[in-house]
Amino acid sequence: MDGWIIWAELVVLLGLLVFSTLNLALHVPRRARLAEEFEKRGRMALFEAFVAIRPQYMLATAALRSVFVLGLLLLALLRGKTTGAAEPIVAACLAFLAVLALVLVFGVAIPNAWAKYRGEWLIVQLLPLLSIVRVLCHPITLIMQSFDPLVRRLAGAPARDPQSHADELEQEILNAVSEGELHGAVDEEEKEMIKSVIELADTHVQEIMTPRTDIAALPKDADLDTVLETIRLKGHSRIPVYDETIDTVLGVLYAKDLLSRDQDSPFAVTAIMRNVLFVPESKLVRDLLREFQSKKVHIAVILDEYGGTAGLVTIEDIIEELVGEIADEYEKSTPAPLRRIDDHSVEVDARMSIDDLNDQLGIALPEDESYETIGGFVFSAMGKVPQTGERCAHGNVGIQVIAAEPRRVLRLRLEIAAVAEDDGAAK
Numbered sequence: 001m002d003g004w005i006i007w008a009e010l011v012v013l014l015g016l017l018v019f020s021t022l023n024l025a026l027h028v029p030r031r032a033r034l035a036e037e038f039e040k041r042g043r044m045a046l047f048e049a050f051v052a053i054r055p056q057y058m059l060a061t062a063a064l065r066s067v068f069v070l071g072l073l074l075l076a077l078l079r080g081k082t083t084g085a086a087e088p089i090v091a092a093c094l095a096f097l098a099v100l101a102l103v104l105v106f107g108v109a110i111p112n113a114w115a116k117y118r119g120e121w122l123i124v125q126l127l128p129l130l131s132i133v134r135v136l137c138h139p140i141t142l143i144m145q146s147f148d149p150l151v152r153r154l155a156g157a158p159a160r161d162p163q164s165h166a167d168e169l170e171q172e173i174l175n176a177v178s179e180g181e182l183h184g185a186v187d188e189e190e191k192e193m194i195k196s197v198i199e200l201a202d203t204h205v206q207e208i209m210t211p212r213t214d215i216a217a218l219p220k221d222a223d224l225d226t227v228l229e230t231i232r233l234k235g236h237s238r239i240p241v242y243d244e245t246i247d248t249v250l251g252v253l254y255a256k257d258l259l260s261r262d263q264d265s266p267f268a269v270t271a272i273m274r275n276v277l278f279v280p281e282s283k284l285v286r287d288l289l290r291e292f293q294s295k296k297v298h299i300a301v302i303l304d305e306y307g308g309t310a311g312l313v314t315i316e317d318i319i320e321e322l323v324g325e326i327a328d329e330y331e332k333s334t335p336a337p338l339r340r341i342d343d344h345s346v347e348v349d350a351r352m353s354i355d356d357l358n359d360q361l362g363i364a365l366p367e368d369e370s371y372e373t374i375g376g377f378v379f380s381a382m383g384k385v386p387q388t389g390e391r392c393a394h395g396n397v398g399i400q401v402i403a404a405e406p407r408r409v410l411r412l413r414l415e416i417a418a419v420a421e422d423d424g425a426a427k
Contacts, residue, residue: 021111025119060137209311350375
């Protein structure tokens with residue numbers, strides 16, 4: 001047996017081990033740990049650039065891994081010839097089995113474990129090698145990347161957009177949280193809170209606001225007794241003040257300002273009310289929270305596209321999006337937004353969003369720009385203001401109005417698989 005074959009096999013095995021490990025490590029890096037390794041080595045300035053071109057590193061290492069596998073097979077065939085195997089087919093089979101065993105060990109088992117436990121460290125240690133490999137394999141990676149649009153179209157996958165990178169980071173965080181939950185480091189409440197914080201980045205104020213029909217407000221000419229009675233009944237410390245209609249909000253009355261006013265002066269709501277913050281429906285909740293902090297206010301009136309009052313948001317509404325419902329001593333207990341009656345029936349608040357309802361129940365009620373809630377869907381399906389006891393259906397979901405007022409729906413009962421499939425039908 002020629003000695004050079006042994007040395008060549010050792011070099012090829014080492015290359016297979018290194019580049020298989022690097023490729024696996026590049027596929028599943030934990031961003032926080034990777035950034036920590038870059039910082040330890042004093043290479044933090046290179047971190048963002050590395051993340052941006054990570055796909056090129058992945059393609060280059062994948063190409064070299066394939067080269068080393070083929071090289072290992074070639075060397076195995078040469079070894080078979082030098083040992084003088086009687087039949088070529090026997091030599092080929094032996095070479096294949098030998099290469100398979102070596103690839104499973106040096107190309108899969110060891111790299112997988114190494115990438116899992118020390119992948120980020122290895123990436124940073126071998127960053128100069130990765131940079132050289134990326135340059136040398138650039139023509140190959142260009143050819144490989146040229147197939148991406150074709151395969152994407154054949155697979156029917158959507159084109160990547162700038163938001164996809166942010167979505168990947170969010171998913172990485174959620175995956176880390178789920179892993180922490182499995183190991184007992186994160187409990188269910190902490191997981192839900194982290195998820196709520198991430199979702200808050202894409203939440204608009206119209207999704208969490210109190211609708212105009214539920215706003216407790218005072219006319220500008222309200223007397224002191226009316227103001228005190230409203231505060232007592234509603235339990236709110238801040239109440240909007242309007243002129244003629246709720247679409248013309250003038251300011252906000254703070255209950256505490258009633259204590260500091262001049263008791264000898266005639267009472268006028270407009271004299272003690274404060275300025276109100278107006279924001280559009282499309283404003284992001286996170287931006288509104290920053291505005292609350294900078295302007296030191298806790299309440300904002302939400303305007304629709306025509307300048308009318310769409311609803312109202314308080315800082316408590318934002319906090320409840322993160323930690324769940326907060327009830328104080330003034331609030332009456334209200335039914336849960338969704339209550340399961342049995343395996344096929346649920347009772348829901350008409351203000352529950354279609355998106356949340358579909359997610360929680362695994363159904364597919366249609367979404368539309370003209371409505372956001374299940375109550376809005378019922379209005380659209382019936383074409384009128386529904387009354388208690390009336391029904392409609394969509395697909396395999398039957399919907400019954402169980403509580404309503406003259407101008408709006410309050411509670412609904414959904415019966416899943418209770419009606420025959422009739423997509424889009426409304427009875």
